[in-house]
Amino acid sequence: MNQKHKTAKCILLIILLFLMVVSLFGCTTKNLPTQKTDYDVIVIGAGMGGLSAAAHLALKGQKVLVLEKHDRVGGSTSNFKRGEFTFDTALHEMAGGGPGKLDRGLFQLLKATGVDKKVELYEVPDFYRAVFPGVDITLPPNWEGFKSELKKKWPEEAAGIDKLHTLCAALFGDLMELKDLFRYGAVRGTLTKMMVPLRQNTFYTWKDRTVKDLMDLCFKNEDLKAVVSQLWVYYGAPVEKQSALIFMAATESYLSDGAWHVKGTSQALAEGYATRIREMGGTVKTHTLVTKIILENGVATGVRTATGQKYTARYIVANTDPYQLAYNLIGKDNMTEAYIKKLESMRPGNSLFGVYLGLNVDLKARGFRDTEIFFNTYRDSTKNYEAMMTGDFGKGAVSITVYSNLNDPIYAPKGKSVVKLDAYSDISVWPKDRAAYLKLKEQKMDELIALASNVIPELKDPKNIIVKEGYTPKTIQNYTLNKGGVVYGFEITPDQWEKMPNTTPIANVFITSNWTQAWHGVGSCQLNGWRAARLILDKEDIE
Numbered sequence: 107m108n109q110k111h112k113t114a115k116c117i118l119l120i121i122l123l124f125l126m127v128v129s130l131f132g133c134t135t136k137n138l139p140t141q142k143t144d145y146d147v148i149v150i151g152a153g154m155g156g157l158s159a160a161a162h163l164a165l166k167g168q169k170v171l172v173l174e175k176h177d178r179v180g181g182s183t184s185n186f187k188r189g190e191f192t193f194d195t196a197l198h199e200m201a202g203g204g205p206g207k208l209d210r211g212l213f214q215l216l217k218a219t220g221v222d223k224k225v226e227l228y229e230v231p232d233f234y235r236a237v238f239p240g241v242d243i244t245l246p247p248n249w250e251g252f253k254s255e256l257k258k259k260w261p262e263e264a265a266g267i268d269k270l271h272t273l274c275a276a277l278f279g280d281l282m283e284l285k286d287l288f289r290y291g292a293v294r295g296t297l298t299k300m301m302v303p304l305r306q307n308t309f310y311t312w313k314d315r316t317v318k319d320l321m322d323l324c325f326k327n328e329d330l331k332a333v334v335s336q337l338w339v340y341y342g343a344p345v346e347k348q349s350a351l352i353f354m355a356a357t358e359s360y361l362s363d364g365a366w367h368v369k370g371t372s373q374a375l376a377e378g379y380a381t382r383i384r385e386m387g388g389t390v391k392t393h394t395l396v397t398k399i400i401l402e403n404g405v406a407t408g409v410r411t412a413t414g415q416k417y418t419a420r421y422i423v424a425n426t427d428p429y430q431l432a433y434n435l436i437g438k439d440n441m442t443e444a445y446i447k448k449l450e451s452m453r454p455g456n457s458l459f460g461v462y463l464g465l466n467v468d469l470k471a472r473g474f475r476d477t478e479i480f481f482n483t484y485r486d487s488t489k490n491y492e493a494m495m496t497g498d499f500g501k502g503a504v505s506i507t508v509y510s511n512l513n514d515p516i517y518a519p520k521g522k523s524v525v526k527l528d529a530y531s532d533i534s535v536w537p538k539d540r541a542a543y544l545k546l547k548e549q550k551m552d553e554l555i556a557l558a559s560n561v562i563p564e565l566k567d568p569k570n571i572i573v574k575e576g577y578t579p580k581t582i583q584n585y586t587l588n589k590g591g592v593v594y595g596f597e598i599t600p601d602q603w604e605k606m607p608n609t610t611p612i613a614n615v616f617i618t619s620n621w622t623q624a625w626h627g628v629g630s631c632q633l634n635g636w637r638a639a640r641l642i643l644d645k646e647d648i649e
Contacts, residue, residue: 138420138614143408143420144408144419145389145419145420146169146419146421147163147422148170148171148408149171149172149422150396150399150422150425151175151396151425152172152173152180152390152392153180153181153425153631154180154635155425155618155622155632155635156181156425157180157379157380157383158618158633158639159635159639160388160639161221161379161382161383161386161388161635162218163388163639164388165218165219165386166639166643168643170387170388171390171417171419172380172391173394173395173409174391174393175394175395176392176585178376180372180377182195182585183195183196183372183375183628184371185372185373188464188573189464189572189573190464191464191522191524192516192518192524193524194372194373195372196628197371199367200227200367200628201360202364202629203364203629204228204229204363204364204366210363211282211629212632215632220382224377224381225370225374225375226374227368227369228366228369229247229365229367230367232244232246232247232478233245233361234336234337235478235479235480237481239482239483243333247365248362253271256333260325260329262327263325263327266326267325269323269324270320273308273324273354274354276308277358278362279308281309287299288607288641309351312350312351313349315600316348316350317346317353318335318345319350332482336482338487339505340356341353341356341598342626343455343597343598346487346488347599351603352603352625367514369514370514371516371517372628375628394412394413394415395412396412396435397412398410398435399422399424399431399436400418401436401440404440405612405613406421406422406614407419420614421615421642422612422615423617423618424616424618425618425619427586427587427589427595427620428449431617436610436612440611441610441611444611449606452605452606453597453602454596454597455592455595455596455597456530457530457531457533457582457583457590457591457593458528458529458577458579458591458593459499459530459554459576459579460529460576461527461555461574462573462577463571463573463574464522464571464573465523465564465570465571465572466569467521469508469511469562470508470510470511474508474562477509478505478506478508479505479507480506481503481558481560482503490503491503494529494530499529499550499553500556502557504557505528505529506526506527506558507525507526508523510523525558525562525565527555527558531578531579533583533591536578547576547578579592594620595619595621595626598625598626603625606621607622607623608623616641618631618634618637618638619631623637
């Protein structure tokens with residue numbers, strides 16, 4: 107062995123010894139509460155992340171308490187009624203949530219908890235319809251149909267269309283291989299990361315790249331790039347800034363595992379989780395706002411509510427944004443400097459503005475069979491994004507969901523329709539003065555309706571609209587307490603796709619929400635819930 111090889115071997119040995127020491131010391135945490143507690147785990151917030159965490163913990167015999175400030179479970183996965191119409195607050199379609207496909211990821215978790223038996227899921231008829239200047243195309247919700255439609259319109263791009271499929275499938279496969287990385291200790295985790303360039307090369311290649319990079323690699327035609335990248339409006343940032351990872355993983359999940367509707371609105375999914383939690387011995391309390399996590403000697407021992415009620419537990423799971431957790435529930439002085447520094451360096455994503463419409467016309471009978479339509483003023487996603495974020499809702503892009511076309515009778519009576527319009531927004535656009543806010547809200551609702559009427563002309567006539575109700579970032583902030591009314595957590599760009607970890611500086615406090623590492627959306631929140639539960643079960647040596 108020459109001197110160079112001896113030196114390299116010595117360096118590797120030193121690194122391994124160092125990692126072993128770090129791992130040993132890193133595993134020594136403050137003792138959990140030793141006195142008898144009311145519960146094993148308290149979950150703060152009954153949104154999808156909290157409900158998922160509670161279900162997976164209850165499944166493994168943990169005594170769980172879920173505390174929710176509202177009158178019902180679900181958080182953003184809920185519904186409300188106005189007259190004869192029912193509106194889903196958020197969910198359009200859920201990736202990876204139903205049976206009969208590859209049954210990976212989310213559906214495995216639904217089956218594990220038995221929630222799959224509490225809900226009826228069925229595939230949406232189409233993936234989406236994309237409308238741009240000079241382009242109007244509807245794409246099926248599976249790779250075979252998706253690629254076939256694209257190749258019919260752009261036959262010269264066939265190789266690139268196949269390449270996109272190959273890359274998305276490979277990326278998803280890499281992520282599945284790394285799905286337990288968050289559970290690894292320092293040594294195993296570091297060694298696994300060192301091997302990523304060799305073992306998970308697609309992930310390694312694309313972790314620092316954007317959706318625009320992906321489109322430019324696969325395609326030449328600019329219209330095709332716009333159509334394929336259309337779902338940037340589901341994930342946040344425009345294609346020039348958006349991380350390729352979330353786009354590739356979500357596209358593969360939608361087209362291989364299916365795009366699913368929850369019969370009875372997303373509230374049915376939330377109620378399915380709550381029912382299973384109770385069946386497995388857990389407790390779910392609504393009308394209960396948690397105002398403080400109680401700490402003793404740097405360890406969480408329980409929570410206190412707005413009414414002064416105290417509940418004790420060995421672990422706490424917070425389905426909140428990290429700002430609420432760090433600054434309000436725990437307190438900045440009790441968090442490490444490194445955690446606060448990372449939190450304050452991260453850029454939050456956008457919020458939303460939208461309109462719920464109950465119509466006295468049957469859109470399907472009039473030839474509108476779509477369920478999800480995207481109308482884009484510009485082909486350039488950045489121009490659309492900037493128009494929305496500055497409050498110019500007469501331009502930009504609008505997502506048009508025709509819920510009454512989902513073959514679910516809950517939404518509207520026969521002969522009528524339910525439509526929801528969504529656009530991005532920034533809370534700074536909306537005045538603090540109440541009168542000015544309401545006046546601007548009414549104006550912007552009409553702007554967004556006018557934009558959507560480019561696709562559905564029936565929306566132009568006020569006589570067709572029975573119910574018109576809007577929401578803004580302020581609505582979302584009031585309802586969720588999320589900073590700025592942000593719904594997706596941190597902006598998913600190549601420099602911050604990792605988001606915040608599910609762990610916190612408090613050894614027995616965990617966070618599960620759109621702001622953490624399994625990204626965002628109804629499905630990802632449920633994955634984050636499983637991750638938080640899995641970390642607690644690992645501490646308890648429960649498989």
